Amino acid sequence: MKKRRKANTAFRHTGAFWLFVLPSLGLFALFFLLPLVLSIWFSFTDFDGWKKMNFIGLKNYTKILKDSSFYLSLGRTFIYTIVNLPFKVAIPLLLAALVTSKKLKGNTAVRTMIYIPVLFSSLVAGITINWMFSQEYGLVNFLLEKMGMTPLEWSLNPTLATVVISVASNWVSAGYYMLLYVGGINNISKELYEAASIDGSGKVNTFFHITVPLLLPTTFIVLLLSTVNLLKEYALIQGITLGGPGTSTTYIVQYIFSQGFDQYKYGYASAAGVLVSIVFIVIAAIQFKMTKGGGEV
């Protein structure tokens, strides 16, 4: 009798668990697992998105591995990610330190202003930045000309085009990561700061020796999220440069999109997607390993 009651309780407990989990599990299956399985299947076919779908084995994979454009796009993506990662961490961290400072007036207004770009769609943010940095009729070049300076070739110089995208990317994400850091800073015990102050530690010293180390779990999350977001940057670039000049800002997601939706090589694009996902998973796993999952750092 006791055993049966125990079993019932366990079942009720498990049942409740599944009841809570089921809605999100359903959505996860529908919008993630199903496309994932389909994508893996398509990668072994010559699917053109509509009428043609023949099994072609590993042909797509062997072709991708011989495609120099694939490696170039992937290489560009890695460089873009590595160059931008320090800014993705440092800027929100400094902003968080600023908005948690007691000396700052209009704290809520500042936080709101920094957070507003997070609410923009990436494409809208991209188009806005495009207007500002347009080579011919953009605001920035207009101001430069007014100040007697030479307008810059934002749309022609690959480095400048990448800088514009990087500025835009940091602008739209800084508010979100700042909030993560604000939460982290607020969780640091005030006693530690009092002790440091009594020991004669200055503000800068306290920031680097107390705040930064104790925020490492948050930094891990910011690093992981920014890495993934930078690796799969797409809409922002479409709004700003469309991958140009030439292919200098064509990153790996643009490459996959172009293969699938411009050239109707859905099978090929799926294979590229699968390969890139594996690379991204490996990167995330290395980050987890190095930071011990952000738990014991």
Place this chain on the structure above:
Amino acid sequence: MASMKKFAAGAFAAVMAAGLTACGSGSAGATTGASGSATPTTSKAITGKEMSVMVSEMPSDTDALGNALSTWASESGNTIKYIVVSNDDMLTKFPAMAKNKDLPDLISTTGLHQLYPEEFVKPETFIDLSQFNDAALRSVGKAYASDDITGLPDQYTVTCLYYNEDAFAAAGLTAPTKDNPWTWDQLYENAKTLQEKGGVKYGFAADVSRARYDIMMYANGGSITQKDGDKIKVAVNSPQNVKTLEKFVEANNDVMPKAIWAGGTTDNPVEYFKNGDVGILLSGSWNYNTFSTDISKFKFSVMTSPKGSASQAAIVGGGALAVPKNGKQPQLAEQFLQWLYTDEHYSAFLQLDKGPSVMKNVSYDPGTDQAKADYAVIQNEVNYVTDAFLADEAAGWRQYKDNEYRDALKQAVAGEVTAQQALDGFASELAESSNWAKAY
């Protein structure tokens, strides 16, 4: 092939000549030919329905198609629902819509009916095709891979060079004439003069479209494909094509807004011209109407195309109205098209469109002397459609690759690859997709 060229040019010239003859009568606005055409009629007029129409941009009040649709809707007691999808996006959205059985009743398109002919109703089943200009039907309404007509042309255009008259006057330049055209080298040189003395930022600009670049290629005797007996070969990387692209890259560095063709901006060179920043613009004749209403701060006109090493060259094209077979109400769309392509309603359409007519018995009277002179130049341009262009169109290479060609040109302009590498790369892609051998 020469006969094809003559046929296309002749038919277009006939349409334009009819238009200009009508100009001579002194009456402004659209005129209707004497003989009306007998078109099949639907058994019963449909009313009280909503017709979904896919268009590339939301029609304004003065848009010819938008106006025709509103008039038809109010006359027939139906309503219109627009689905706005850009021409580029239509290429991806249409297959998805077809798969999901969610197709609109009517599509205003620049190529879907040519790419997927089996998905569209053949217009001959509900309208008399003999009332249409044959050249327009063949270049705009015909499928790429067969002789089937799958769309009805509503917009007929030819490549066209616009120039800023004020800038020309300031630079001391005289526009070339039909009998004394410039060479492409002269155009580039004069573009430099325009930049130096004409008060424009760029001497020359061209739409980011292979249909613009290709007139330089055809003028220099090049082509995308070549016939070898019954077989087709890829010839896009021929030595003369490489030379043309090298010259174009050079022009981008010297006299053109390079960012546009290098692909780092979404700017439109048409806007540059309208703002008075460009001396000569290579675009389509369909822009004439917009320029007439939008440009007020300087005088503009149309000039004859320059000669290449082989000849002058032009490309004809346009847009069509097509009825998807699996749309929910194909009969409703057919009813609209039967209504539109009557002399009376198409005349009203042309009055707003201000373009060449696609119907034999209907023509447009440009009105002013300046417009008449410009239309004479535009009309003459169609005589420069080359055999090579018609052969390329007949080969249907665009069903295998299209935007990739433009992207290869962009990479060359951006300086990422040489002209030879860009064209070799595209030739390989096209050969692989089409299973055609490479000629070079």
